[in-house]
Amino acid sequence: MILKRFTIYLSVILLASACYNMDKPKKPDNLISKEKMVDILIDAKIITSANSVNRKIMEDHGVKLNTYVYTKHDIDSLQFALSNEYYAFHGKDYEAIYTKVNDSLELLKVKFKEEEEKERIAQEKRKTDSLKLLFAEKDSLGLLKIKDSLKVLKVKDSLTDTLIEKRLEEIRGLIEPISDKDHQ
Numbered sequence: 001m002i003l004k005r006f007t008i009y010l011s012v013i014l015l016a017s018a019c020y021n022m023d024k025p026k027k028p029d030n031l032i033s034k035e036k037m038v039d040i041l042i043d044a045k046i047i048t049s050a051n052s053v054n055r056k057i058m059e060d061h062g063v064k065l066n067t068y069v070y071t072k073h074d075i076d077s078l079q080f081a082l083s084n085e086y087y088a089f090h091g092k093d094y095e096a097i098y099t100k101v102n103d104s105l106e107l108l109k110v111k112f113k114e115e116e117e118k119e120r121i122a123q124e125k126r127k128t129d130s131l132k133l134l135f136a137e138k139d140s141l142g143l144l145k146i147k148d149s150l151k152v153l154k155v156k157d158s159l160t161d162t163l164i165e166k167r168l169e170e171i172r173g174l175i176e177p178i179s180d181k182d183h184q
Helices: 002-020 034-060 068-072 077-089 091-134 158-174
Strands: 144-147 152-155
Touching: 034 068, 034 077, 034 091, 077 091
Parallel strands: none
Antiparallel strands: 144 152
């Protein structure tokens, strides 16, 4: 019983002293600023997501997935690793960085959903407009009338020209010319 307690106390003391002596990473000479670190992590998350979905497309467009973020932000992997380690040790700084990253990604997500919705609405409008043109009103001569906010336009094409000619021939056959002279 005493040996058991002694072992527990000794384990707790050793564990506490081992954790206490953790070496704090020194601040790197070329520490990446918090704002730039946020931008880097956002780009890294986007590239990682895009990589899992469209790897082939990105490679075809010349994006080198392993070095894209480093090249874009003009840093190297060692600078990023040392800065990341430094911020990770300082939990409050790292938490603030990741909060900004998550907030930015959520805003991007909302923005892209809005853009997708606008595009979907625009496609539906184009489809509806093209159907309206197909089923547009025709005037008495068979011309399509397209309504405009300023005026009504008449559209002619070879089909409507043919229809007009046929309609005029039908009408000419029904109307006989009237002359001034009375033939009796």
